[in-house]
Amino acid sequence: MIRAASIETRDRRRALALAAPALAWTAAFFALPFAVMATASLWRRTDTGFDRRPSLENYADFWSQSAYVEAAVNSVEITLAVTCLSVLLAYPLAWIIAVELPERYRRIALALAVIPFWTSYVVRSYAWSLVLAKKGVLNGWLAAWGLGALDLANSRAATVIGFTHFFTMLLVLTIYASLVQLPRNLRLAAADLGASRFQTFRFVVLPLTLPGVAVGAFLTFALCIGDYVTPQILGGGNDLALPQLVMLQISRRADLPMAAALSVILMVLVTLAYLAMARWMRPR
Amino acid sequence: MIRFALCSAYMALIYAFIFLPVAVLALFSFQDGRFPIPPFRGFSLRWHAEVLADADLIAALVNSLLVAVASSALALALGFLAARAVATGALRGAGMVRAAITAPLSVSYLVIGLGLLASLNLMGIGLSLGTVAIGHVVINTPLCFAICSAALGPATANAERAARDLGAGEIRVMALVTAPMIMPALLAAFLLSVTFSWDEFIIAFLLSRFDVTLPVEIWSLLRSGLNPKTNAVGSLVFMLSALAVLAVELAAARRK
Amino acid sequence: MKTTCSLMAILAGTTFMATGALAQELNALVWCDHTDDALIKPFEEKFGVTVNLKEYEGTGAALSLIEQSQPGDWDVLVIDGIDVPRAVSAGILAPLPTESLPYDTLFPELVMAENHVIDGQTYAISEKFGYNTISFNSSAVAADALADMTALWGAAPGSLAVYDYYLPVMGLVAMGLGLNTADLGMDDLPAIEAALMKLKDNASSVGEVVASQTAIATGEVDILVGGGEWVTAGLVSEIPELDWIIPDQGAVRWSQSIGVFADSSQPDLAVEFVKHVLSPEGQAALATSSCYWAMPANAAAGDVMTAEQKRALRWDDQAAYLAKAQLYPAPDADLDAAMQDVWTRFLAR
Numbered sequence: 001m002i003r004a005a006s007i008e009t010r011d012r013r014r015a016l017a018l019a020a021p022a023l024a025w026t027a028a029f030f031a032l033p034f035a036v037m038a039t040a041s042l043w044r045r046t047d048t049g050f051d052r053r054p055s056l057e058n059y060a061d062f063w064s065q066s067a068y069v070e071a072a073v074n075s076v077e078i079t080l081a082v083t084c085l086s087v088l089l090a091y092p093l094a095w096i097i098a099v100e101l102p103e104r105y106r107r108i109a110l111a112l113a114v115i116p117f118w119t120s121y122v123v124r125s126y127a128w129s130l131v132l133a134k135k136g137v138l139n140g141w142l143a144a145w146g147l148g149a150l151d152l153a154n155s156r157a158a159t160v161i162g163f164t165h166f167f168t169m170l171l172v173l174t175i176y177a178s179l180v181q182l183p184r185n186l187r188l189a190a191a192d193l194g195a196s197r198f199q200t201f202r203f204v205v206l207p208l209t210l211p212g213v214a215v216g217a218f219l220t221f222a223l224c225i226g227d228y229v230t231p232q233i234l235g236g237g238n239d240l241a242l243p244q245l246v247m248l249q250i251s252r253r254a255d256l257p258m259a260a261a262l263s264v265i266l267m268v269l270v271t272l273a274y275l276a277m278a279r280w281m282r283p284r
Numbered sequence: 285m286i287r288f289a290l291c292s293a294y295m296a297l298i299y300a301f302i303f304l305p306v307a308v309l310a311l312f313s314f315q316d317g318r319f320p321i322p323p324f325r326g327f328s329l330r331w332h333a334e335v336l337a338d339a340d341l342i343a344a345l346v347n348s349l350l351v352a353v354a355s356s357a358l359a360l361a362l363g364f365l366a367a368r369a370v371a372t373g374a375l376r377g378a379g380m381v382r383a384a385i386t387a388p389l390s391v392s393y394l395v396i397g398l399g400l401l402a403s404l405n406l407m408g409i410g411l412s413l414g415t416v417a418i419g420h421v422v423i424n425t426p427l428c429f430a431i432c433s434a435a436l437g438p439a440t441a442n443a444e445r446a447a448r449d450l451g452a453g454e455i456r457v458m459a460l461v462t463a464p465m466i467m468p469a470l471l472a473a474f475l476l477s478v479t480f481s482w483d484e485f486i487i488a489f490l491l492s493r494f495d496v497t498l499p500v501e502i503w504s505l506l507r508s509g510l511n512p513k514t515n516a517v518g519s520l521v522f523m524l525s526a527l528a529v530l531a532v533e534l535a536a537a538r539r540k
Numbered sequence: 541m542k543t544t545c546s547l548m549a550i551l552a553g554t555t556f557m558a559t560g561a562l563a564q565e566l567n568a569l570v571w572c573d574h575t576d577d578a579l580i581k582p583f584e585e586k587f588g589v590t591v592n593l594k595e596y597e598g599t600g601a602a603l604s605l606i607e608q609s610q611p612g613d614w615d616v617l618v619i620d621g622i623d624v625p626r627a628v629s630a631g632i633l634a635p636l637p638t639e640s641l642p643y644d645t646l647f648p649e650l651v652m653a654e655n656h657v658i659d660g661q662t663y664a665i666s667e668k669f670g671y672n673t674i675s676f677n678s679s680a681v682a683a684d685a686l687a688d689m690t691a692l693w694g695a696a697p698g699s700l701a702v703y704d705y706y707l708p709v710m711g712l713v714a715m716g717l718g719l720n721t722a723d724l725g726m727d728d729l730p731a732i733e734a735a736l737m738k739l740k741d742n743a744s745s746v747g748e749v750v751a752s753q754t755a756i757a758t759g760e761v762d763i764l765v766g767g768g769e770w771v772t773a774g775l776v777s778e779i780p781e782l783d784w785i786i787p788d789q790g791a792v793r794w795s796q797s798i799g800v801f802a803d804s805s806q807p808d809l810a811v812e813f814v815k816h817v818l819s820p821e822g823q824a825a826l827a828t829s830s831c832y833w834a835m836p837a838n839a840a841a842g843d844v845m846t847a848e849q850k851r852a853l854r855w856d857d858q859a860a861y862l863a864k865a866q867l868y869p870a871p872d873a874d875l876d877a878a879m880q881d882v883w884t885r886f887l888a889r
Contacts, residue, residue, distance in 0.1 A: 410610050
């Protein structure tokens with residue numbers, strides 16, 4: 001009895017020792033910086049340095065400046081549009097690859113769908129600016145077919161297209177993963193019981209893959225709302241997003257406290273999205 | 285038949301969308317002249333040659349590789365050990381541990397980078413490639429942890445127990461039993477981490493000083509004058525990575 | 541196989557260079573025009589040192605970087621001329637030994653003692669200057685149409701782009717409204733903001749250096765507000781139609797100054813670097829850098845530059861231009877914050 005207890009203690013200690021490095025790393029380089037940010041968001045920038053007496057003035061400033069609130073609204077709108085579009089574009093492709101395609105083509109089809117991942121993130125956004133430019137490739141083709149030009153460059157549309165491109169690739173992967181986990185028999189059984197193809201999809205496949213979709217959608221939301229590069233390169237200075245505002249504080253005003261406050265606001269938005277997803281996912 | 289046509293059409297459209305920017309980039313990297321707009325004025329390898337001759341870009345490429353491999357190796361070690369700890373079932377508060385380790389997944393890289401910048405500054409640690417690697421370990425550890433956790437199951441637990449009963453020490457169990465059993469997952473986690481680190485911009489931008497990684501060097505290229513080298517470096521990186529992916533695919537196919 | 545070998549050789553070479561860099565190092569915080577080998581290599585070879593360069597854009601970014609550094613991290617600073625007093629009062633810069641610097645051949649307007657000399661000590665020296673004014677494509681817009689800056693408020697929608705830096709563009713707009721950049725105050729901001737918003741309504745984009753250059757070079761826009769020789773001079777050999785004009789109301793003159801950090805661990809070497817940048821050869825390389833071209837502050841550079849380069853920079857018109865231009869606005873902290881707020885609203889519009 002005593003011996004059993006000591007083995008249990010030993011196993012527990014051993015497990016803790018295994019988890020300790022990762023926990024320590026996360027504490028030192030993730031939790032601590034986060035706490036520093038939250039604290040710094042209560043400071044104020046002064047002419048010579050920081051006023052470290054805690055106050056909520058940065059948050060009040062945020063709220064009182066319509067351009068700042070607007071940037072947060074822009075970010076949420078862009079991110080929601082991107083998340084919905086990407087899911088809608090990615091799901092059918094993942095479905096085709098996982099279900100319709102003969103098995104031997106699956107791997108190569110999947111690999112093809114994500115190859116542009118490796119172009120380098122910064123360059124990908126820039127490449128879209130070449131495609132969408134007023135005198136760019138897309139308008140060149142449209143003109144060649146006798147169609148009118150599209151004015152997509154330097155706008156929210158450009159930002160959304162650039163983001164959607166990236167996250168469609170990401171979501172094809174995650175949705176594919178949840179689709180292949182579905183036993184084929186489930187669909188066959190539904191068909192045997194007289195369900196039409198649409199009914200099988202609506203009442204069997206979709207509910208079972210929804211958790212995978214939701215996780216992918218949340219990841220999309222979190223990554224998209226925090227991204228600086230895409231709106232900076234594709235937005236053309238016409239549609240300010242929250243991360244751009246954060247970088248403006250850092251690179252133009254040397255105002256770390258305000259940047260920290262805006263980052264906290266960014267995190268609040270991500271948390272809200274997470275709660276929304278968790279609530280939506282809860283079995284009813 | 286209609287179904288087949290619909291599927292093919294959809295695939296064609298989406299693949300066109302996915303490849304459009306890459307194709308345009310590659311096309312203009314061969315553009316003769318400085319302007320990346322139609323019409324295509326002629327074929328030239330000048331920009332590719334300039335990229336290969338650009339010592340800063342090549343140095344940044346090497347830096348990126350170093351940071352990616354080092355940070356992924358460390359992240360994999362941390363993630364693997366922690367995943368094993370959780371998988372043993374002996375850990376008290378395993379749910380909390382899991383939540384704590386995976387928390388960085390849902391936090392924007394910008395926020396992680398800014399927080400690290402402020403705290404490194406407070407600690408008096410100067411910025412370098414090392415600090416970039418620290419940031420990349422933060423974002424990659426949860427990933428490695430999640431992938432390893434998914435791979436560890438009853439099968440590995442049983443094998444470990446058997447090895448222990450036969451007198452193997454903890455380190456030998458891990459190195460000779462667990463790791464080989466989940467080797468595909470370890471490899472996948474490592475490669476995914478390398479990919480993420482290789483492509484990561486904002487943390488590397490905020491936490492680097494003179495030695496920068498490739499995305500940061502490309503960013504400064506983009507900001508310092510109209511320069512078609514950007515197209516060339518983008519398409520070169522793409523071709524290199526595509527070849528690597530293809531090689532992995534072929535190797536996997538042959539093994540079957 | 542051969543390419544693999546050569547790639548490996550390159551990799552090995554750079555790693556070796558990176559680890560072999562035990563020689564003395566000089567750390568400089570600069571704008572992107574200081575990174576060409578043509579400027580840096582001769583100095584490195586002459587003194588057997590390595591020059592580490594960190595690029596930034598805008599004084600705020602530089603101050604951010606300095607705040608995030610440890611004392612002694614930096615040796616040389618390149619900064620907007622108007623921000624030198626700010627840097628001096630923050631204790632960043634050390635006095636320069638003036639006797640070894642080429643004051644006798646500096647353009648007189650670039651001595652700028654009111655900015656560089658504080659309490660009898662000289663803290664920085666001008667190295668490069670130019671104008672934030674209006675660049676345009678002469679095949680699409682006639683120069684006469686832009687002579688009156690206020691015509692821009694009613695330019696054709698989508699025909700112009702704006703350079704994304706608040707100080708010069710707000711200064712330029714202020715001059716268009718008949719104000720002096722040196723006297724700007726809080727009361728002037730509403731009128732400036734109103735004019736800016738009219739600009740924004742007609743602008744297709746607001747972008748940094750490359751985005752601006754690309755927009756005008758590819759014909760996406762015909763006019764670049766805030767542009768100047770630094771946008772067009774490097775491109776005219778390929779697109780001769782690119783031109784720039786200083787409107788009747790005048791334009792904003794920018795200037796960069798170079799100085800040595802107060803806590804530099806090797807001030808002598810840092811001063812040598814300043815002297816190198818100010819030498820005729822250094823000035824010529826700086827003036828024609830791949831990032832952007834602009835006038836060298838030391839007129840002696842004219843002797844080593846080609847006639848074509850000087851023509852692209854309009855060397856011979858400088859006297860007239862200097863007379864028409866005013867310096868960047870140099871706001872105090874409160875006005876600066878208010879101006880940035882205006883600019884944020886401008887971007888968000």
